[in-house]
Amino acid sequence: xxxxxxxxxxxxxxxxxxxxxxxxxxxxxxxxxxxxxxxxxxxxxxxxxxxxxxxxxxxxxxxxxxxxxxxxxxxxxxxxxxxxxxxxxxxxxxxxxxxxxxxxxxxxxxxxxxxxxxxxxxxxxxxxxxxxxxxxxxxxxxxxxxxxxxxxxxxxxxxxxxxxxxxxxxxxxxxxxxxxxxxxxxxxxxxxxxxxxxxxxxxxxxxxxxxxxxxxxxxxxxxxxxxxxxxxxxxxxxxxxxxxxxxxxxxxxxxxxxxxxxxxxxxxxxxxxxxxxxxxxxxxxxxxxxxxxxxxxxxxxxxxxxxxxxxxxxxxxxxxxxxxxxxxxxxxxxxxxxxxxxxx
Numbered sequence: 001x002x003x004x005x006x007x008x009x010x011x012x013x014x015x016x017x018x019x020x021x022x023x024x025x026x027x028x029x030x031x032x033x034x035x036x037x038x039x040x041x042x043x044x045x046x047x048x049x050x051x052x053x054x055x056x057x058x059x060x061x062x063x064x065x066x067x068x069x070x071x072x073x074x075x076x077x078x079x080x081x082x083x084x085x086x087x088x089x090x091x092x093x094x095x096x097x098x099x100x101x102x103x104x105x106x107x108x109x110x111x112x113x114x115x116x117x118x119x120x121x122x123x124x125x126x127x128x129x130x131x132x133x134x135x136x137x138x139x140x141x142x143x144x145x146x147x148x149x150x151x152x153x154x155x156x157x158x159x160x161x162x163x164x165x166x167x168x169x170x171x172x173x174x175x176x177x178x179x180x181x182x183x184x185x186x187x188x189x190x191x192x193x194x195x196x197x198x199x200x201x202x203x204x205x206x207x208x209x210x211x212x213x214x215x216x217x218x219x220x221x222x223x224x225x226x227x228x229x230x231x232x233x234x235x236x237x238x239x240x241x242x243x244x245x246x247x248x249x250x251x252x253x254x255x256x257x258x259x260x261x262x263x264x265x266x267x268x269x270x271x272x273x274x275x276x277x278x279x280x281x282x283x284x285x286x287x288x289x290x291x292x293x294x295x296x297x298x299x300x301x302x303x304x305x306x307x308x309x310x311x312x313x314x315x316x317x318x319x320x321x322x323x324x325x326x327x328x329x330x331x332x333x334x335x336x337x338x339x340x341x342x343x344x
Contacts, residue, residue, distance in 0.1 A: 044304055062302040066113045072120065075319050080117045082173035082326045083124045084281050085333050089146060090126060090163055090175055091285065093139055099132040102275055102286045104178060109301050111278040112291060120308050127178045130255065133161075136177070145332045148177075149223040150257075152232060154212050157205050159232055160259035162223075165329060170221065172322045173329060178258045181240070182249035185266065190251070193244055194266055197253055201264070204239045204256050211235060233257060267294070 052061050072080055087107075094101045103111060105125035110118040128136060140148040140163065147166040152159050163175040185193040215228050224232070236257040251266040271290035278287040288294060295301040 059302060063113065066302070067115065069114070069119050072117065075317055075322050076120075076122060078319075078322045078326050079122050079172055079317065080281075082322070082329050083122075083175070084117075085329050086146075086163065086165075086173050086175055087124045087126070087280075087285070088283070088333065093136065093143075094132075097135055097139055099128070099135050100275065100286070101126050101128050101132060102272070102288055103127075103278065103280060104288075105176075107280065108278070108287055108291055109295055109299055111280040111285065111287065112295055113301055115279055116281040118305075124175045125178065126175055127180055129252075130179055130181050133177065133179045136163075150229045150232070151221075152208075152212070152219045152224050152228070154215075154219060156260070157208050157212075158259045159208065159236075159257060161257070164223075165325065167328075168325060169223075172317050172325045176259065179255035180252040180258075180267075181243070181255045182246040182269070183244050183251050183253060183266070184247045184249050185251050186248070188244070190266055193251075194253075196244060197266075198264070200239050200242050201256060201260075204235060205260065207235045207239070208232060265298075 048058060048061065051065060052058055071077065087103075090101075093099070102108075103125065104127040106118055106121050106123070107125045110116055110121060137148055140146060143166070145166055146163055148161055149164055150159070150161050161177045161179070163177060164171045165173060183193055183197070188196075211228075211231050214231075216225050219228075236255075239256055249269065251268055252272060253266050254260075254264055267288075268290075271294065272288040274289055275286040276289045276291070277284045278291070279285075299305075
């Protein structure tokens with residue numbers, strides 16, 4: 001297939017002047033982007049140099065800079081506080097039911113870099129192994145205050161589960177739950193195993209594109225209807241059966257029924273377990289033992305972030321709505337267990 005594409009591209013270059021012009025323009029645009037990236041990198045280097053001090057490691061200077069950034073205010077801070085209470089309840093459920101979990105993605109980055117929320121972040125991310133997720137699903141099916149709901153974004157073809165307050169159709173607070181499946185890479189090698197996983201992942205998301213055409217409504221921030229959710233989950237379950245069997249697992253990968261954000265990779269079990277502890281908003285939560293390497297490679301987390309603005313719904317939430325929901329979530333914040341003595 002690759003040779004056919006190469007042949008057709010070469011043919012177009014020969015017979016179509018317009019195609020040649022477009023390709024030259026694309027190549028020039030890509031080169032301009034590369035030049036901009038190099039200039040921004042140089043400017044960032046100058047910034048850190050100007051803020052550095054003799055005999056102080058640069059990494060320490062960077063940490064001090066990020067920790068000195070002002071915290072969120074107003075509605076965004078209210079959303080962070082509500083999500084913090086929701087995370088506390090999630091921790092209580094996991095501890096009570098012996099379910100291993102760890103903070104991940106933006107929440108992990110915030111704990112490592114800021115000791116709490118990234119000042120412009122507005123949600124919480126946690127990760128679970130497959131068996132832990134099934135336990136959480138069972139526990140939340142009996143919970144009157146909080147629920148597990150599946151969500152789907154047709155624009156990005158994202159599919160994931162969230163823990164949300166049960167009484168709200170459009171909640172201001174939620175926890176994104178990422179499910180991790182295990183795999184044994186030793187018989188085939190990591191490269192071949194990842195190639196197979198990637199192929200099945202792409203197949204699954206092509207099926208999502210077909211399934212969504214029959215959806216009852218268009219989804220973005222709305223929870224899936226039960227019928228539409230079952231259709232997506234059925235596709236996930238079918239394709240999970242095609243994945244390599246984890247006889248003696250040594251790696252983890254983001255499950256098919258978790259958000260698809262790109263940057264997918266295999267994580268060695270030894271990079272996650274044994275879990276360590278990080279402080280997030282004044283309380284300790286489990287984190288992967290190899291979080292430093294992961295955050296450096298995936299996020300370059302001690303460099304300037306691509307954006308300093310909320311990436312989800314905070315800017316769209318009405319102040320009165322957020323305040324009412326925050327009062328409600330505080331009223332049900334009554335789990336016994338570690339950390340409950342500290343109010344948010």
